[in-house]
Amino acid sequence: MALRIRHIATRFALLLASAAVAPLLVYGFVSLLSLQRGTRDSVITGNENVATRAAEEIGRYVTTNAQMLKALAANLQETGLQTWQQERSLKNYILRFREFRELTLLDETGAVIASSSVGAPALQMPTHPSLVIDGVAMSPIRLDEDRLPTAVFGIHLARDSGWLTGEISLEEMWRMVDRIRIGGHGFALVVAPDGTLVAHGDPDQKALVALSSNMAGHPLVQAVRAANGAGPVSSEYTEGGVRKLGVATGVPPLGWTVIVEQPTAEAYANATQLQRQLFVAISVALLVMLSVGLVFGRSFISPIRALQRATQAVASGQLEARVDIRTGDEFSVLGDAFNTMANRLVQLQKEIKLHERQATIGRIASGLVHDLTHPIANLGNNLRLLTRDDIDAESRRSSRTTIERELETLKRFMDDLRHVVKPQPVERFLLDVNSSLSEVVEAMRDEGVRVGVSVETCYAPAPLVIEGDRFALTRVYRNLMINAIQATQPGGRVVVSTARAGDQVEIGIADTGSGIAPERLHDVFEDFVTTKRHGLGLGLAISKRIVEQLDGTIGVTSEMGRGTAFTIRFPARHDRTTHAAAS
Numbered sequence: 001m002a003l004r005i006r007h008i009a010t011r012f013a014l015l016l017a018s019a020a021v022a023p024l025l026v027y028g029f030v031s032l033l034s035l036q037r038g039t040r041d042s043v044i045t046g047n048e049n050v051a052t053r054a055a056e057e058i059g060r061y062v063t064t065n066a067q068m069l070k071a072l073a074a075n076l077q078e079t080g081l082q083t084w085q086q087e088r089s090l091k092n093y094i095l096r097f098r099e100f101r102e103l104t105l106l107d108e109t110g111a112v113i114a115s116s117s118v119g120a121p122a123l124q125m126p127t128h129p130s131l132v133i134d135g136v137a138m139s140p141i142r143l144d145e146d147r148l149p150t151a152v153f154g155i156h157l158a159r160d161s162g163w164l165t166g167e168i169s170l171e172e173m174w175r176m177v178d179r180i181r182i183g184g185h186g187f188a189l190v191v192a193p194d195g196t197l198v199a200h201g202d203p204d205q206k207a208l209v210a211l212s213s214n215m216a217g218h219p220l221v222q223a224v225r226a227a228n229g230a231g232p233v234s235s236e237y238t239e240g241g242v243r244k245l246g247v248a249t250g251v252p253p254l255g256w257t258v259i260v261e262q263p264t265a266e267a268y269a270n271a272t273q274l275q276r277q278l279f280v281a282i283s284v285a286l287l288v289m290l291s292v293g294l295v296f297g298r299s300f301i302s303p304i305r306a307l308q309r310a311t312q313a314v315a316s317g318q319l320e321a322r323v324d325i326r327t328g329d330e331f332s333v334l335g336d337a338f339n340t341m342a343n344r345l346v347q348l349q350k351e352i353k354l355h356e357r358q359a360t361i362g363r364i365a366s367g368l369v370h371d372l373t374h375p376i377a378n379l380g381n382n383l384r385l386l387t388r389d390d391i392d393a394e395s396r397r398s399s400r401t402t403i404e405r406e407l408e409t410l411k412r413f414m415d416d417l418r419h420v421v422k423p424q425p426v427e428r429f430l431l432d433v434n435s436s437l438s439e440v441v442e443a444m445r446d447e448g449v450r451v452g453v454s455v456e457t458c459y460a461p462a463p464l465v466i467e468g469d470r471f472a473l474t475r476v477y478r479n480l481m482i483n484a485i486q487a488t489q490p491g492g493r494v495v496v497s498t499a500r501a502g503d504q505v506e507i508g509i510a511d512t513g514s515g516i517a518p519e520r521l522h523d524v525f526e527d528f529v530t531t532k533r534h535g536l537g538l539g540l541a542i543s544k545r546i547v548e549q550l551d552g553t554i555g556v557t558s559e560m561g562r563g564t565a566f567t568i569r570f571p572a573r574h575d576r577t578t579h580a581a582a583s
């Protein structure tokens with residue numbers, strides 16, 4: 001019960017916590033989802049803006065260089081300069097624009113017409129350009145001797161039927177990419193149309209550019225190609241064991257792809273911190289509410305516990321138990337009602353004890369009167385006969401026999417009363433059940449004949465030896481047989497039997513009497529319980545005590561209108577020496 005009450009207090013605390021914190025939990029869960037979604041959208045939008053601006057600057061940078069070469073070609077075609085003048089113009093252009101490393105003018109056959117190079121020109125006509133920007137062909141990007149990116153631009157001179165080629169350093173494009181930083185670990189990278197890595201802002205990944213790593217399988221490169229210039233795309237992916245958030249957009253004039261990627265742990269750091277703070281706040285609120293609920297629940301349950309303890313005390317017989325509940329509410333009323341009930345129980349107990357005492361005394365008196373009236377009357381009548389002088393010797397002997405028998409009856413009655421108050425110790429001797437039982441049966445046959453009941457026997461053929469007290473067992477046998485004869489109508493019979501059942505000896509005394517009602521059958525061995533109209537009801541109780549003192553058992557079966565059977569069982573003794581001693 002105490003555990004159950006603790007459960008009630010716990011459930012009460014959980015109920016309070018649920019009622020108070022459940023809305024907060026729902027709100028917190030929705031807020032977390034909104035925060036995650038909003039943070040992701042915000043980070044993606046910011047990174048998209050960075051990627052878009054980077055793509056615009058890179059595109060503008062490359063196209064500007066292409067347009068500068070185109071403008072130089074126009075100047076060379078329209079001014080009609082001599083070769084030495086063209087060469088001078090190329091060298092001046094190199095000095096003016098640092099991105100150009102070499103400019104060479106070629107004819108249709110690829111022969112050098114003029115060049116800014118001091119030595120032999122290294123540039124040739126572009127034969128396999130990677131892309132064309134406003135009429136200017138651009139070769140794939142390569143690394144020079146200083147491991148810096150360069151590309152060869154070429155434009156066809158229609159009027160002079162030749163080519164103007166220029167080697168342009170794209171080092172500034174690398175610087176642009178290096179300057180793009182998102183947080184502490186977010187970088188940008190540029191991928192060519194064929195998937196070749198052109199630039200990478202992460203210093204630890206620049207070696208991939210030197211190795212011309214192919215990024216065609218990158219999910220964002222594939223997404224940009226699938227979008228076909230529809231706008232920036234974003235995705236989360238795992239690369240090198242690190243979960244990343246990437247945003248990519250195309251560079252329209254070049255067909256390149258600019259990717260800005262950042263570890264998700266860093267991208268969502270603020271949101272994660274807010275989530276943790278919100279989780280901690282919710283947890284603290286839940287613990288506070290649980291604590292408050294437990295404290296309040298215990299204070300709420302404490303009157304119930306007090307009532308429970310007092311109820312258990314009363315149930316165990318401590319009728320003086322009372323409760324002191326001063327909550328000023330219904331529990332106080334309930335406590336007062338309990339105290340009133342306990343006071344009333346004390347009064348009722350006193351009244352019941354008084355009534356039971358009176359009933360017991362009356363019952364004992366009635367039983368004494370019933371059991372003693374007949375023997376005392378016989379004693380009185382026979383004593384009066386002995387005082388008369390006119391009776392013969394035979395009548396005197398009969399009267400003395402009757403007086404002795406009735407005195408023995410009174411002695412047995414007194415012994416039964418004494419045995420109820422203080423059970424007499426029994427002595428154990430080896431005895432044969434058949435012989436000890438037959439003595440009692442023969443003594444009771446006359447009583448059976450007197451009331452018209454036949455007493456029959458069915459003894460086991462072999463000796464049945466037990467350890468017992470002959471005089472105590474004689475009392476048991478006599479009590480059971482007297483009850484059987486008294487319960488049997490004239491013309492009925494009482495059967496006494498013995499048998500061996502495994503390691504036990506069974507003694508049965510059965511009658512064909514009226515039987516015992518089922519509701520009274522389990523009480524027949526209690527003190528002062530009898531199925532007869534008169535008597536103290538001590539015979540069966542004393543018999544049960546004697547049998548149990550001798551390590552035996554006694555049981556009863558009965559059927560209304562057909563009779564009752566008592567069965568006694570004792571442990572059997574087996575060896576021949578025992579049988580000889582019993583004999």
